[in-house]
Amino acid sequence: MGMHCLLSASSAHRWIHCNKSARLEENFENSTSVFAEEGTYMHELGELRLGRYIGAVKESNYKKKLKAVQLNQFFNSEIEESVEVYVAFAIELIEATRKSCKDPIILLEQRLDFSKYVKSGFGTGDLVIVADGTLEIVDLKGGAGVSVSAECNPQMQLYALGALILFDCLYDIKAVRMSICQPRLNNISTYELSAEELLAWAEDVLKPAAQLAWDGEGEFEPSEYTCKFCRAKATCRARAEKNLEMARFEFRQASLLTKDEITEVLSQADDIAKWCRDIWAWAEAMAIDGEDFEGFKVVSGRSNRAYGDEKSVIKKLTEAGYSDDEIYARNLKGITALEKVLGKKVFSEVLAGLITKPPGKYTMVSDSDKRQAVILNNTAEAEFKEEI
Known part of the structure; x- marks a missing residue:
């Protein structure tokens, strides 16, 4: 999937908004994970399937490569079905483009260079379709945790920018369409903007932010989104200072706080909880490696009996x-x-009337959550009235 760069497309949201995080992360190892390796595998399988479809992989080579791919530890029916959703979506776009343009350019896992705006910046476009008037960028997401939207997505816009720089001299590109296909969450998100709008964003927003990030200047802007995948999140002082601002409430009981104070705490409670978990996980890993933290020790956790064979x-x-x-x-x-x-x-026919779905337990979330709010008949408004 290519080498890592300081200002990568995948971390663009972070370094655009939290400029100083890019250089701070250099102090931490850029390790991989099982989920990242699984995602890489899904891309390899998708590239092979689409390569066969567009004729980039000959049938004889396809069969050999498919056998090798199927021996991978990540190969299973669920992964295969997810990749097929992406492949079907990609083929639909390819065929639609071929109807409107006789000679479109179709590229798989294409390196896209956007270093004109971001120093040493490059990324990989899973599927790039270039035709008169329109540029299509598609990104396969293998994650099953959080739904990712293509709308104003800086990673997608960087890929599109790289493709626009590469092909604008050959095609009269007016519109840029970016799609994220996330099969495991049944999520296909598409966002379109004009080439002119994309270039304006690159000049006015991207370029100055990238320069600040490269120079290690600008600001720290800790938030749920900038901190989530940041390698420095556990020990970042800016994040600590932001979360410790809540200490001014001196951990008073909720009933002693005003409604406005409660709202302020709620707006940061999730971030504070995540921050505490991140610090604990980081310190635990350090302690297991031999670091000493006064008042804490490493012990052997409870284990369960297991069959050896x-x-x-x-x-x-x-x-x-x-x-x-x-x-x-x-x-x-x-x-x-x-x-x-x-x-x-068959499941629906045979078990008709036997499957129930009781209402979920009420829970409070922030307004950014996409679920529909429940209309309640009761209210606790009076509980928060302040004495005059």
């Missing part, structure tokens, strides 16, 4: 005369797993 256990029990009913437990599969076995249509 299940096949040997089954063999021994069978030889001892125990029946399958005594050895094995039979449980009804979960709804999602059973639906996969039967197929959605």
Whole structure:
């Protein structure tokens, strides 16, 4: 997927808003994760499938490469189905473009250089379609945690900018369309803006922010979004100072705070909780490596008994005369797993009226949450009235 750069497209939201975080992160190892490796694998499989479709991979080579890919530890039916959703979406875009343009350029995993605006800046476009009038950029997201929107997404806009710089001299590009395909969350998000608007953003917003970030200047702007994947989030002083501002309430009981004070605490409570968890995780890792924190120690956690070799256990029990009913437990599969076995249509027909979905427990979230608010009949407004 390419080498890492200081001002990467994937971290653009962070260094555009929290300029100083880019240089601060250099003090921390840029480690990978199982989720990142799984995402890389999904991109490889998607590239292979689409490469075959557009003729970039010959059939004989495709079969060999597919066999190798299927031996990967991440290959399973769920991953394959997710990639197929992306491939189907990509093919739909390709065919629509071919109808309107005789000779579109179709590129897979294309390196896109936007160093004209961001020093040493580059990224990789999963799918780039260039035609007269329109530039299409598609990004596959393998995550199943948080839904990602293409609207005003700086990572997508950087990819589009790199493609525009590369192909604008060959095609008269007026519109730029960016799509994020996130199969595991049934999320396909598309955002369009004019080439003129994209270039204005690059000149007025991107370029000055990138220069500040490169120089290690500008501001720290800790927030839920800038801190989430920042390598320095556990020990960042700016984040600590922001969260410790809440200490002025001296941890008074909620009933002793005004409604405005409660609202202020609520607006930062989630960030404070995450910050505390990040610090704990960082300190725990350091302690396990030998660092000493006064008042804390490393202990062995509770463990559960486990079979060393299940096949040997089954063999021994069978030889001892125990029946399958005594050895094995039979449980009804979960709804999602059973639906996969039967197929959605058969599942709906056979189990019609037997599947229920009770209302979820009420919970309070911020206004940024996309779920519909519940209309309640009661109100606690009077509880927060201040004495005059």
